[in-house]
Amino acid sequence: MEVTITIPEALASKxxxxxxxxxxxxxxxxxxxxxxxxxxxxxRERLREELSADWQHYLETGLHLDEDxxxxxxxxxxxxxxxxPPALHR
Numbered sequence: 833m834e835v836t837i838t839i840p841e842a843l844a845s846k847x848x849x850x851x852x853x854x855x856x857x858x859x860x861x862x863x864x865x866x867x868x869x870x871x872x873x874x875x876r877e878r879l880r881e882e883l884s885a886d887w888q889h890y891l892e893t894g895l896h897l898d899e900d901x902x903x904x905x906x907x908x909x910x911x912x913x914x915x916x917p918p919a920l921h922r
Contacts, residue, residue, distance in 0.1 A: 895920035 847857030
């Protein structure tokens with residue numbers, strides 16, 4: 833036996849289960865999507881600024897970590913060890 837439910841039916845069912853009209857449910861759903869999108873945009877901008885500052889620090893000092901050092905440190909973290917990151921070097 834195949835059961836088919838349409839998107840409007842599914843939304844109406846969710847709205848009813850939450851004690852809301854379908855219109856209110858959809859408005860709240862869209863508000864949550866918009867908030868999540870704004871949070872992602874803020875996080876993306878924060879990360880861009882952090883990476884830009886890190887790159888500028890590298891250009892000014894030459895301090896860095898090698899790929900093998902980072903891999904070893906991340907491997908230790910994955911194993912549950914709470915190790916500090918290795919020291920930067922030239």
